[in-house]
Each structure stands twice: as structure tokens, then as C-alpha cells.
Amino acid sequence: MASELAVLPRSNAVNLRLQAAKPVFGRHSIDPDKIAVALNNGKKEEVLPVLRHLTSAGKATIESLQAVECIGRVLRHRDPDVAAAAADALAVAEATGQRFEEALLQLLQREEVCVLAALAALGKMGPTIQPTRKALVVRQVAQCLSGNVPVRTRALRALAELKATRQALKIHDLLQAEKVPEVMGAAVEVLAQLSAMTLEAESCFPEEFREQKLGEMLGEPRLTYSALKAIAFLGPKAPASLLPRVTAKLAEADLSTRYAAAVALGAMAELVAASKETIDQLMAMLKSSDVSARAAACCAVAEMGSEAKLSRELVATLASDMEEAPKPQIASAGKRVPPQMVMPRCAAITALGAMGDREGAKVVAQGLLDKNWQVRLAAAEAMARLGEAANGYASGLIGLLRDEFHIVRAAACRAIGALRMPEALPGLAQAFEDPSAPVRCSALTAATELVRGAEEYCHEVFKAVTDREPEVRAAAVRCLARHEVLGENYVGVVAQQLLDGSPEVRAAAVAGLGQMGAAGRGFQDEVSFMMNDPSDMVRQAAAGALEQLGLRDSLAPIKPLAPRNTVGLRAALAPPDNKDPVEGLGQYYKNIMMKKSELIKCGKWIDDEIF
Known part of the structure; x- marks a missing residue:
């Protein structure tokens, strides 16, 4: 059940960089017409590789090649693998649902591979489907809840993305009758998500039932992860009686479970702060001899933010904890382990940044000089969250603009922009020509908030409009447009x-x-x-x-056009x-x-x- 490690239900939650890495299409000079010809020739051996390559390349590449319409036409291909691959590509492109809704609904009547791909695409396109048609789409997706295990699971995920709150009662009934752990886990997650949207949906997941069901699932290893995710979605509405059991999951062997427990405690921050038992439990974990438990407890404190100030002094001592959890460094979901989950000092620095007070800022600033690049990265990201408490530490961030690791340089640029440090503008201007495109982009984005009154740097921004990377050119354009003078x-x-x-x-x-x-x-x-x-x-x-x-x-209605x-x-x-x-x-x-x-x-x- 630990297939989605990077779920962060709270919008202000700490980013531990657990997102899956996306394949890169690479620098290309591909003629869009050639892509169109390849997609329209109908031969599976030629169409399928192109569709899979576009899916891996992502939304920006698909739009740049103007391939959305051609992909949409392939949805009606007779071969189920090709039709499914077309749906996968449209899901990645997040194309306008109203253009492909009918063809995707027809795929729900075909082979399983087509059904699974169509459900994923309909979920991604949900926000763009016309309200008058959305009810029909939701009904047809809900009919798939009677399919086999993969189809039921995917249909549940699609209903969550479609925000189908009126299907909450049907999902509640499914959860009571379901025996397959994978489907049960998906059902409880979706029901918790929908419950947070409307009171009507919440009434289908009453307090007594959620306490009983989530308690049972926390005791089942295959369902623990989903139960923790559901608790995170419920947030303050989650059963307070489950707090001790959720906190205990911070010491689990599985990384995904530990992280899900940290997120759940962060979502329940107010309940945690009011529970002396839970606070004592967290304090004990911060002193644990198990390095993984210490790191996970720090991550939970980071997720709690300002509500966790009672443990600030203890967390600060962990910023000098040099121990690391043993390898392997790969989570059960196949994603690389973030340093916060295996290095207590990284987690402690992140937590101090989330607390946002001046006393912790000094410890965070010391992390900017650490020999370990992962600690420097965590410190730069934590500085961005400190706000006014970071005043006086600009020199440390400016020094990171010359760090040997590009990911650290980019984080320093983002922190400078978030803190609006005008004294760092000369260093940012040099970063406009950094060898790394993400660094150049981050530097220009940060300069957008700083360059308004600094005329001497406008020409440096102006030159970046010709950068070879589109994200850098876009950042330069935004920076120029925002200059007030x-x-x-x-x-x-x-x-x-x-x-x-x-x-x-x-x-x-x-x-x-x-x-x-x-x-x-x-x-x-x-x-x-x-x-x-x-x-x-x-x-x-x-x-x-x-x-x-x-x-x-004054505009008349705009009709969708063919290629640009x-x-x-x-x-x-x-x-x-x-x-x-x-x-x-x-x-x-x-x-x-x-x-x-x-x-x-x-x-x-x-x-x-x-x-």
C-alpha cells in the first residue's frame, strides 16, 4: 500500500522532496509534423513507442510538439495497448477533458488495460470537464467499482480526483463489504478525502465508524499506510484516541509508514499539542537510541510547525547528531529516501525552520556551513521558512550560491527570493549565468522580488531572455515584466x-x-x-x-483551434x-x-x- 510516498495533505506541509523523478525528453529539434505523421499512420509498432516516449517526456513536451489532438485521435485505435497508451499520454498532458471525454468513456467498455488508462485520464482531466457533463462521467466511473481489483482501485482514485462527494455513501458501503486489502486501503483514503470536502460526504464517514475502521486498519500491516494517509486527510477531524498508535508508527521499519505517520501527526497538530501523552511519546522518540525513530520524530515535529515549539530545545540538540540510519537509501515505493528521514540533523534543521523563531535560526544558519551537502540543502530550505527570524544571515545564503552542488545553489536562490534579501542581488546576478538551468531559473525567479528598484541588473535579466532552456527564458520574462520602474x-x-x-x-x-x-x-x-x-x-x-x-x-467566446x-x-x-x-x-x-x-x-x- 506504500505506492504514493509523497502525499502531503496540508498545503503548508514541509516538502521532503519525495516526488518521483520524471524522465526527460532531452534537447530536441523534432518537427511536430513528423510526430503527427507517426501518430496517424496507425501501425502499432510505430505509434506505441512514440506515445510512451511522449508520456515519459511530460506535459511541456507534448504541448510544445502540439501533439494533443493527434494523441486524442489515437484513443479510438483498435489495438487496446495503443488506445491505453494514448490515454496515458493525455493523462500526463492534463488535456482539456471536454475534448476527449466521450472517447475516454468509450474506453471504459473495452479491455482492462483500456479501462485502467481511461480512469486515470478522466481523473486527471476532472477539473476541465464541463459541469453539465461531470455528473455523467462520475456515474460511469462509479460503475467500475464493480470490476476486478485493479479496476476498483483505479476507479476509487479517479472519484477522489473528480471530487465526487455524492459517491461517498457508495464508497462507504464498498468499504464495509470489501475484503481485498488494496481496495480497502484505497476506499478509506478516498472516503477521508471526500469527507474533508463537504458535510454531506462527512456524514457518510461518521466519527464512530471512522474510529473503529481506522483503528482496525492500523493493526493490519498491509493497511497501516492507507489508514495513516486517511488520518492525514481528516486532520483535526481524525479520532484523537488514535494519536498514541499513530505516534508509535514513527518507529516502524518501513520508511513509507514512518513518513505517513509524520504527515498524519502534522495534520493533527492541534490535537497533538493538546495531548500530554502524545507530547511525552514524541519527546521519548527524540531521545531514542534508534536513529530512524529520532529522524522520523523530528520530521513529525517539522510537519507540526509552530505547534511543536515545546520541543524546540531538544530538537536543536539533534542538529549536531552525526549518526545516520543504515542503507539501503531506497524507499519501499521505489523513491530515493530524503535525508530528513535518515539523518536526524537534517530533520532537526527542517523542524527548526518550520517553527520559525529567532532562537532556532542560529542553529539553522550553522547548517549552511556543514560539510555534508544534504545538511546544507536542508538548512537552505529551512532558512526560506524562517521569515524575519532569518534577518542577519544573508551572508551564509550568498556563500551557498557558489556551492559545488547545483541543487544546493538552487535552494539558496529560492531562500533569498523568499526572504527578499536585496544585499544578495549581486550574487544572484552572477547566478543568471550558472551552468545549471535550475539554478539560473531559481536565481531569476528570486530576482523577480528584488530587481524592481535595481536598474543596474535589468540588462543581465534581459540577456537571459535568449537562454537555451525554456524555464529560464520564462523566468527572465517574468522578472522583466515585474520591474516597477x-x-x-x-x-x-x-x-x-x-x-x-x-x-x-x-x-x-x-x-x-x-x-x-x-x-x-x-x-x-x-x-x-x-x-x-x-x-x-x-x-x-x-x-x-x-x-x-x-x-x-469585451471578448467573444473562444473556440478551440487546430494546431497553432x-x-x-x-x-x-x-x-x-x-x-x-x-x-x-x-x-x-x-x-x-x-x-x-x-x-x-x-x-x-x-x-x-x-x-
């Missing part, structure tokens, strides 16, 4: 990025125009044009930009004949263009054209 001088540069091949960059550009006030309204036609973009992300950004510019009410055509947009952005190509873009931008030749000569200009 000079932003309007770069409006033409921001607008030009509407032609970028990456949906992330186009979305950043159109959103940026919406933030640029009068300067952005000069490009209202271009922003309106982006409502026809094939990417949902871009269309949503365009709708938001038009609302910010006060232009949303940028000819009209290029014509709109092109300067008229016999007109100064930089006219209207601001004197500051003109000065930059005049200096371009000088920068090229001295080797400081990136050798890519902006236009």
Missing part, C-alpha cells in the same frame, strides 16, 4: 516572446503583459490572439491578462514599413540596443538574436 521599457521584448516555441515562455509573456498596465494594453490584440493558443496554460494566462487589463468582458498558427501574431508584432523598429519601446531599451555592438565586441553579449 523599467518594466514598460521592455514591453516589446516581453511581447516578442509570444512567438516562443515553449508554452511556458508564451504563458509567462502574456501574463507579463497583463501586469504592465498601460504599456501592456498597447498589445491587447496580441494578448487576445493568445486565447487561441493550443496550450491550456497559455489560454488561462491570456484570460487572466485580459482581466488585469480590463478587457475580458503564429503568422497573424508575427504580422501584428512586425513594425510597419518605414517605421523605427524600436519606436515606442522606451528610451532605456533604445540605449540597450545602441550598446549591443559594443557588448558583442567585448564578448559580453549572448550570440543569439532577440528578434
Whole structure:
């Protein structure tokens, strides 16, 4: 049952980086037309590998290649493996449900492999399915609860994603009659999720029943993980009588169970703080001779945040605990173990950051200088949560901008942005050219909050618009658009990025125009044009930009378009004949263009054209 290690029911929960790593499509210059031809030729041996590759590559690549419509057509392929692979790709792309809803519902009547894939896709597309059709989708998904074990389990997960609160009674009845542990676990998790959404659904999981059922499941090894997840979803509404048993699970041998127990205690933080028995139990675990138990208890304290201040002094002593849990370093769900779960000092630093007080800030700052990169990483992430308590420790974060590990440098950039440390801006500007794309992106994102009044760094941000990585270009565009003083001088540069091949960059550009006030309204036609973009992300950004510019009410309903055509947009952005190509873009931008030749000569200009 420990198949989803990274569940964090609380939005403010500590991120222990348990997300599964996604395969990367790689740098590519693939022609979208070739992808379309490969998907449309109908041959299984050619279509199936392309679909699986796109699924591994992820949403951004699928949108960049404009392959969503072609994938949707493959849903009707006669071969069940191909149809299922198409549904898997659409689930990853999180495509608009209303376009593929009918074809996916038809897959529910086919072979098991198709049913499983269709249920997963319908769950992912749930938020985009039209309300008038959602009831029909929910009913057909609920009918799958009478299928075999894999189908029942997947149908339950889909109902949770569809927020099908009116199916709570049916799930309650299923839970009472079900004998298969996998289905029982999924049912109790989903019922707990739905109970947290509406009082009607909560009435189908009454207090006495939940206490009895969850208590029974905590005693069954195959159901413990699901019971802990359900308790986490219930949060303050979870049975307080189960607190001692949940706390005891912090000492379990299975990593997934320990982590789920830590999350559950964090969700029940108020109940924990009011229970002297549980506090004493946690205190004893923090002093345990078992290093794994100490680390797990610290993680629970971190999840509890400010409610756990009673144990601050004891947690602080663990920040110097040099012991580590023995390997293997792989969780039962196949994901790499986060250092907080095996190294008490990492967990202690994370917990002190979550508490957010000045007394713990000194201990966290010391972790920035630790010899172990995992401790430095935990300290940088903890600093970002300290707020005002981190004042005076900027030098430690600035030093991490030169760390040998890129993941630590990126965390330092994020912390600087979260804490808004203007003294770190020179170091961030150097990080704009870091060899690692995640570091460059994090540095530009952090600078978005700091560069507003610092004119001398705008040109460095401006150069990043030509970065080879789309996420970096998008961050640069957002940074330029947010500058309160000079932003309007770069409006033409921001607008030009509407032609970028990456949906992330186009979305950043159109959103940026919406933030640029009068300067952005000069490009209202271009922003309106982006409502026809094939990417949902871009269309949503365009709708938001038009609302910010006060232009949303004047729009007619937008119909979905076929593959993206940028000819009209290029014509709109092109300067008229016999007109100064930089006219209207601001004197500051003109000065930059005049200096371009000088920068090229001295080797400081990136050798890519902006236009």
C-alpha cells in the first residue's frame, strides 16, 4: 500500500522532496509534423513507442510538439495497448477533458488495460470537464467499482480526483463489504478525502465508524499506510484516541509508514499539542537510541510547525547528531529516501525552520556551513521558512550560491527570493549565468522580488531572455515584466516572446503583459490572439491578462483551434514599413540596443538574436 510516498495533505506541509523523478525528453529539434505523421499512420509498432516516449517526456513536451489532438485521435485505435497508451499520454498532458471525454468513456467498455488508462485520464482531466457533463462521467466511473481489483482501485482514485462527494455513501458501503486489502486501503483514503470536502460526504464517514475502521486498519500491516494517509486527510477531524498508535508508527521499519505517520501527526497538530501523552511519546522518540525513530520524530515535529515549539530545545540538540540510519537509501515505493528521514540533523534543521523563531535560526544558519551537502540543502530550505527570524544571515545564503552542488545553489536562490534579501542581488546576478538551468531559473525567479528598484541588473535579466532552456527564458520574462520602474521599457521584448516555441515562455509573456498596465494594453490584440493558443496554460494566462487589463468582458467566446498558427501574431508584432523598429519601446531599451555592438565586441553579449 506504500505506492504514493509523497502525499502531503496540508498545503503548508514541509516538502521532503519525495516526488518521483520524471524522465526527460532531452534537447530536441523534432518537427511536430513528423510526430503527427507517426501518430496517424496507425501501425502499432510505430505509434506505441512514440506515445510512451511522449508520456515519459511530460506535459511541456507534448504541448510544445502540439501533439494533443493527434494523441486524442489515437484513443479510438483498435489495438487496446495503443488506445491505453494514448490515454496515458493525455493523462500526463492534463488535456482539456471536454475534448476527449466521450472517447475516454468509450474506453471504459473495452479491455482492462483500456479501462485502467481511461480512469486515470478522466481523473486527471476532472477539473476541465464541463459541469453539465461531470455528473455523467462520475456515474460511469462509479460503475467500475464493480470490476476486478485493479479496476476498483483505479476507479476509487479517479472519484477522489473528480471530487465526487455524492459517491461517498457508495464508497462507504464498498468499504464495509470489501475484503481485498488494496481496495480497502484505497476506499478509506478516498472516503477521508471526500469527507474533508463537504458535510454531506462527512456524514457518510461518521466519527464512530471512522474510529473503529481506522483503528482496525492500523493493526493490519498491509493497511497501516492507507489508514495513516486517511488520518492525514481528516486532520483535526481524525479520532484523537488514535494519536498514541499513530505516534508509535514513527518507529516502524518501513520508511513509507514512518513518513505517513509524520504527515498524519502534522495534520493533527492541534490535537497533538493538546495531548500530554502524545507530547511525552514524541519527546521519548527524540531521545531514542534508534536513529530512524529520532529522524522520523523530528520530521513529525517539522510537519507540526509552530505547534511543536515545546520541543524546540531538544530538537536543536539533534542538529549536531552525526549518526545516520543504515542503507539501503531506497524507499519501499521505489523513491530515493530524503535525508530528513535518515539523518536526524537534517530533520532537526527542517523542524527548526518550520517553527520559525529567532532562537532556532542560529542553529539553522550553522547548517549552511556543514560539510555534508544534504545538511546544507536542508538548512537552505529551512532558512526560506524562517521569515524575519532569518534577518542577519544573508551572508551564509550568498556563500551557498557558489556551492559545488547545483541543487544546493538552487535552494539558496529560492531562500533569498523568499526572504527578499536585496544585499544578495549581486550574487544572484552572477547566478543568471550558472551552468545549471535550475539554478539560473531559481536565481531569476528570486530576482523577480528584488530587481524592481535595481536598474543596474535589468540588462543581465534581459540577456537571459535568449537562454537555451525554456524555464529560464520564462523566468527572465517574468522578472522583466515585474520591474516597477523599467518594466514598460521592455514591453516589446516581453511581447516578442509570444512567438516562443515553449508554452511556458508564451504563458509567462502574456501574463507579463497583463501586469504592465498601460504599456501592456498597447498589445491587447496580441494578448487576445493568445486565447487561441493550443496550450491550456497559455489560454488561462491570456484570460487572466485580459482581466488585469480590463478587457475580458469585451471578448467573444473562444473556440478551440487546430494546431497553432503564429503568422497573424508575427504580422501584428512586425513594425510597419518605414517605421523605427524600436519606436515606442522606451528610451532605456533604445540605449540597450545602441550598446549591443559594443557588448558583442567585448564578448559580453549572448550570440543569439532577440528578434
